[in-house]
Every structure is written in structure tokens, then in C-alpha cells.
Amino acid sequence: MTRPPVPRRVSTALRIALGSAAALICASSATLAWGPEITRDTPNPQPGSREAAPRFKPLPPPSLNFYGSAGAIDTPSAEMLQDGTYAASYSWFGGQSRYNLTFQALPWLSASFRYNGIRNLNLFGFSTYYDRGFDVRARLWREGRYLPEVTMGLQDFAGTGVYAAEYFVATKRFSTPALSHRSGPGTLKVSAGLGWGRLGSYGAIGNIGGTRPSFVGGGTGGQLSTDQWFRGDFAPFGSIEWQANERFSLKAEYSSDAYRTETQTSNVFERRSSLNFGAEYQYSNYTRLGAYYLYGSEIGFTAQFQLNPRQPIAPVVVPAAQPVVPRSIWAKTEAQWGQAWTQSQSTAMSYRDQVAEQLKKDGLILEAIDLQGTLAEVRFRNPRYRSSAQAMGRVARVMANYLPASIETFRITPVQSGMGVSTLELRRSDLEALEFDAEATEALMAVAAVTEARPLTENALQSQELYPAFSFSSGPYTRPSYFDPSRPFRIDVGVDLRASYAPAPGWILAGTLRQRLAGNTAKGRASNSVLPHVRTDISSYAQYGTTLENLFVGRHWKPRPNLYARATVGLFETMFGGVSGELLWKPVNSRLALGVEGNYVVQRDFDQRFSFRDYKTFTGHASAYYELDNNYILQLDAGRYLAGDYGGTLSLDRVFNNGWKVGGFFTLTNVSAADFGEGSFDKGIRFTMPLNWMLGQPSRRGFGLTIRPTQRDGGQRVVVPGRLYGSIRASHRASLQDQSARFWE
């Protein structure tokens, strides 16, 4: 690829603009620093100060353009965000607003989802035209000493493609002198690219493959627009960004987007120039604000927020666990090392009660303990810690400090829904030897074994106080719904009253009463689906304020080694109830899991009490799950969906150790694009933000969100409480290995 030169006229204009703005920044930067501290390298830190010592916090991320990707104003640059970053941004100019969500999935690959509104477009039957789109960007090579960073991008590459464009762009960074002795050196970024589609619509210098099919709004969309990619006219674009110091930066660009639909077909704004200018302010490590003058006629602004799962809002702080006290310190006599204690049931029970008491202090619940002469197994529930490894570490310390000296082998078994999920087997002397080792985590994992949880022996002592167990909670709920053309975002909020009763391990009877307090979901549009309305009657369901959200009986058990089972009967969710069964095969040390699930479901009445509608169906899937490297989980489901359609779902999720999760999925079934309606097939993105990341205290919970560009009836699955895979995987080898650093904390 050749780098197109920036036209001379532009560079002169840029020089003038930058020159005058630089003077402004020089004058203001010494006095203005509004906002929280920004993590940057201090120019000349004092040795012995924290600033001079190694730091983990990354530098503020690259700035974003109006499409939510790294770039200048309306054009992209070749930069990538930091790996794992979520960037949410809002941009507005000339009546056009764009809400962008970008995820840097890999160091060289990012994906974006965008919801945009164009006011007064007055086309395709809408005054304000709302649309959704996906972008993907891949870095082709990194910046070198002389070579620029080069990225290829596909913008709005599926769907109706109002913003469809493809491009190659190159960016080179240069260091600029510091403006004052207090600030570090600045950075100048120069980008140039070649664009097709929108980005090839002004000042084209060539053409590949003849005429490109033009944008037609109002279609069903959802198909990959492969027939358009890199077709038609192409034009050069370019930008320059000067980050004068850690807070201020100036941008100028030459845009090759003619805005034909907005300015020629319709009259959204007037495009008088190809030059855009802007100034941005880094308010904090996460937040950046910008103001711009675009296309010679319009004022615009952006607000950019970049969150990185690796940078918690509040790092998790957990009270220190008790240190392991080696037996050599407290077991001095031979009698203390003997096994006479095994003869007495009451002694064993007192050990059980002591262990239960100590676990309680760590927020853990003892289910059962099996004490033999030289071996002990503890089965416990972990309602507190995100990582199973951390809970196991705490159990190990309690065992080391409270069990008789003769016990050398520890078996630590987390229990989930009454099932032993895995067992960590340790030698007590390793635990005593390694707590203060220089590489304590690695050393311990090297001598620990993760095995299948075996059934308990007959001598095991169950906890006396656990069953039957009654739990109750009340708290708020929120239920958002998106992308209704007349109101893009609707939400209901209210209170949930939840109660559950566990008569014995593995059994649960649970229900949730829901009272809506406020919201506007009930005013949503009525369904126009030609399929059975399995998901699109949201507004009909939302007419009722006091509802029974769910009520079910569930049982989890382990029929055979490596095999987990679930059976559930009742009202599963807002819209469906019935019977459901699931089997999951997941060996402890395997990255692969296979599952099968069958459900016979009946659609619930709109009032969500005990009555049903006429629609009944069988829905079920065979599923394969595979744990890839870098915490990616690939899932493939094939089977019959709620509307009776057959097909498959492919999903890919990135699960961070601290509970952050982000992923995407799509479902293809035998429903035609026309019958499916808007979007052509079911797809979406989902993410989960863990509470421990926000609050800085241990928690296993998080807030999840699934966003579909359009909610239709094809490719939909029933929601059944207590599905197996997620909770089982969390205590298996790959996950324990990933979280091993938590063991000693």
C-alpha cells in the first residue's frame, strides 16, 4: 500500500491552526489542570519516590473519533486501544448523534457496536433515522522505528450500512518538546489513509470494481455486505493530533466523507469544507472530552470513557487470612502426632465444629468433613470469593491450623448446588513450607493436584446446621429494553422479593415476586413478528406491575464421574415455564465440555401469575464448550429454538479472572431473513461487570447486560435458572490455574 500524501493546501491550513492553538495551550497549560490525577510518567522523578519505582498503571489510552474507534475527529487512525479496554463514547454534530461501544478483544483486534440517530433525515419513513452498526478493526503491523502502525478497518460492515466504509490507515508518532518543566514531552501523531464507501466519497483518486451498491435504508439488514467491501471509489484522508501534555490535545483532519445522504439526498447539515478541527481535554485516566468545528459549518463534541478490566475502580481488598502455623511449632509431643483421636466420634465432631467456625470467619460454609488418620477432606460452599482458588487457600489454612497433626493429606472440595465440583489435593507439609516462598504461588501449584471430586465416604460428618435452609432477600431490579425507534432506551425498575428453600444438598425450591415501581417499557411497540411471539411481546408482559417472576423446583446431582445433571420444573422466567433437564460432561482437567439440554415449555400469560397461553413447544440443544487460551470461551449450540426453528448459535466470550466478561454471539436458524424481520438473524453482544471490580470488596456477583440490535423471535432460547456450565467451570483446573495467584491472599 502506498501512503497518500496530505494535500498541500491542507498542511498549510493545519500549520496555521496548530500554531495559534499551540500558543493558547502553552499559555493555559501551566495554570489549568482540572480533574483527577492522570497516570503519566513524571519527567524526572526523585529516586526513592513512588514515581521513580516501577508502575503497573498504563498510560492514558489513545483518543477516539466520532465512531468510537481510535482516531482523530471523523476519520480513523491506526492506533489500537489497550488490550481488554471497553470504550464507551458519545459524539454529536449537526443533529447526528452516535453512541459507540468498542471492545479491544485482542491486542491487534477491536470490535465496535454503534447506535446512531440522524435528526431530520426525513428518509425511509422516519424523521429521525436510528440505526445500529458493527465495526471491526485489525492492526496489520506495529509501529517501528521508521515504519508507521498500519490498520485495516471495516466500518458498519453488516446491516443496512448507513456508515459503511472500509479503509487502510497508517499512523506514526513523534515526540515533541515539553511545554514546561513540569509536564512530560508531547506527542505528535500523523495519520494518513485510503478509504472506500463513505470514506471514498469525497476527493476520490481511483476506483476498484466499478460502482458500489449505494446505501438503502429501511431494509431488514443484518447480512454481511461482502459485495461492497473495498469496492468503488477510494479517496485519501489524513489527520494530525498533537498531545501537547497529559491533558490537552489538538486535532485537525481532512475528511474524505462527502456525507451524500445527509447533505444531498436530505438536508441534515451543510458540508462546506473537508477540514475539521478540534481540541480535547483528558479529564481523568478514564474520561476525555472534546469540542470540534466540522465541515466548515457545524459545532460538535464528544465524551469518551475508557474502562479497562485490568484497572479496577477499587482494587479488591480482602482481610488477611490467618498464617499457617507449622506443626513443628505447636505439636511437640509424640501423642500430638498420634492417631488416637480417630477412635472418638465426639473428638472428630469437635474438629468439625472448629473448622466450621473458622470458615465462617472467612465467609465460607462447611458442608461436610471427612477425617481419616492421615487424610482430611473438607467440602465447603463459597458464597463470597470470586475466585475458587482464594476460597481454597483459606480452607487450606484453616485445616492446617485446626486439624490434628497426624493429618498430612488435605483434600479441598468446593461444593456447588450440592455437588462436589473438583478437589484440590495438597500435602500439609508443602503448605507449611511454601507460604513464604519467593515464588509461593508457582511453588504451590507445582505440588498441588486438581482431581475429580469423589463421593464422600460413609464416615464423613455432615454439617448439622445447613439443611433445611431458608433464604430470603429483597432488592431492586432493573429491566432495560433497547432500540425502539420511537424511544431507543426504555427501562423498568422495581423491587424483587426472592425466597428459596433447600431441604437437602442439591435440592432447591425458589421463587421471586416482582413489583414494578416505575418505568416505560409498557409503552413499547407491539410485535409485528410473523413467527410465534416468543420474545417480542415485551410490552404486553410489561402491562402488569405485580408479577411472579419465577417459581421452580430444581435438583442438581452428579450421576457419574465427570457428569453433572440438572432437572428443573416450574415457572422459569417472565415468559416461559415447563420442565427442563440438562446433562454436562466436564472432566476437571479438560478444556472441552459437552452438554445436552431438553425443555418442554409453555408460554406464560401476560399477567405472569400461574396461567399459560396456548403456545407450547419443545426446545433443546446439544452444546460444546471449549476454553481457549487467554481466557476465551467458545460455545457452540445446535438444536431447536423457542419458535420451533432449528439451527445453531456460536458464541465467543472473554472472561477475565476478576469477573469481567465480554462476548458476542449469533444464531442462524432455518427461519428466512424475511420471516425473521429486521436484522435477518439473531445476534448480540453481552458483558458483565463484576461487583468486586467496582466496590473493592470480595463478591461473586456482577451486573450483566445483553444487547441485541433487534429483539425478534427467531433463534431464541428459554432462560432456565441454575444452568450448569459456568459454575462448574469456575472450580476446574483451567480456572484454578488462572486464579492461582489468589490462593495465598
Next chain:
Amino acid sequence: MMPHLKLTCARVVAAIMLSLLAACAKGPGEPSAEVELSQAIGQVIRQRLAPDPAPLVVTRALLDSQAVPHVEVVVEDQDLTGYLGLLLSRRDNLPGEITHWSAADGSALSFRNGMLIASRGMAGNLLSAAVPAEGLHPGPAHGGARSYQLRSGDFEARSVTLACSLQDLGPVTLEIVDLRYPTRHMQERCETLEEGARAKVVINDYWIDSQPRPRTGPQTDYLARHQPRFVRQSRQWAGPQIGYLRIRDLSR
């Protein structure tokens, strides 16, 4: 349209506030994220409303009345001072005497021959460390490599390796809670070894007590037997998140 929207917003916010206040959970079942969040918010409000505890005035008489030795720890960056009591003193297969100190607020520090090897109950904990310990020599016995395993945001360990040189800065007399101690000031200057990047520098200071720990009194029996000379005061780096800690041994 707008008044209606405002009304809805107000009602939604009011409803969320109301239901947050109503959040509660009982029994062994796991509460939902909403309930946990509400409880956390409640806790923060209670902490904000609670009066600040009166600052602790440490006197020699108070220290003498303690059953176990204590250290005073100042977290420089947060300007926080804490007092940690000795919980455990032991040996393992590596050279040096390990001491483990803990505070009532759930934080804890571990040292090997007076060199920090672990922190717990803090954000960005020092998980483990390799330190230049030799026999019962107080503080670093020599220069050379040092490594730290540190907690970082995604529940993972990150490693920092440094190359250190040791310097004797001569005798210094310290005064700690009414008592004067002759010490020797040792300084360890450590640098990162990354190529190309500007070297990062860590400086640890140790004031080694010139006199052996007295062998009388309830506070000193274990340490006195095991570690004849010791680090009376130090300033040590505990990782990028915690920063530097200033530690003073308050025992006689």
C-alpha cells in the same frame, strides 16, 4: 414529550433509591448483585456518618503493657499509620527468620530478616518476594537480584525483578517513643533491567540496631532467642499500588 420524560426519569431514580433502601438478605443463599450493591452503599453511608476514631497516642507505658511486640507502619502515599502486632515468628527452608505481623483492620505484613516479603489485606498486595537474606543477618546481606510478585488488577501476579547494590551510610542514632537506639543505616538501591526504557529505581533503607534485643520482658522472648540483632526501622517499597512503607519496631 420532555416533561413526560423528566417525570419518568425522576420516578425511576426515586424507585431505585427506595428499593436500594429496602434491600436486605437473610440465610445462606447468595444474594443478588443488586442486594450486595445496596448493602455496600449502606455500609459506605454508615462509615461516612460514623465519627472518626480518636487518634491513638502511643506511649512507652502503653507499649510495655502489650503482650506482643508491635511495629508502627506508615503508608507514605496515603499518610496512614497503623500498628501491627507480632502474630508468628518462624523459619522455613530458605535462609532467615520470618516474622508475621497483623493489625486489627485485617492488614498484615511479613518480613524475612526484617525485609518485607509479603503484604495482605491491602490493595495491590505484595504476594511474595525473593530477598537477599543470609543466616540471621538483619536486613539485606548483600546486593544482587531481588524479585517481587505483585497483585495486579485482573487477579493475576506480576513480577518485578531488580538488580540491587548495598551501601553502608554509617551510624545513626534513632529516637523511637522516648528511647534512643544506636543504629547503622544501610541503603539498598535497586534498578529495573528493561532494555531501552528508562530504569526504574527502588530505594530501601534499613536502620540496623547496633545492640542485641534485650532478653528480658514478655515482648521479646521469642525474637531475642532467634534473632540477636534486627532491623529497628526501615523504609521499604511494597509495590506500585502500596508504594513505600515506613516501619518502626516499637519494642524496647
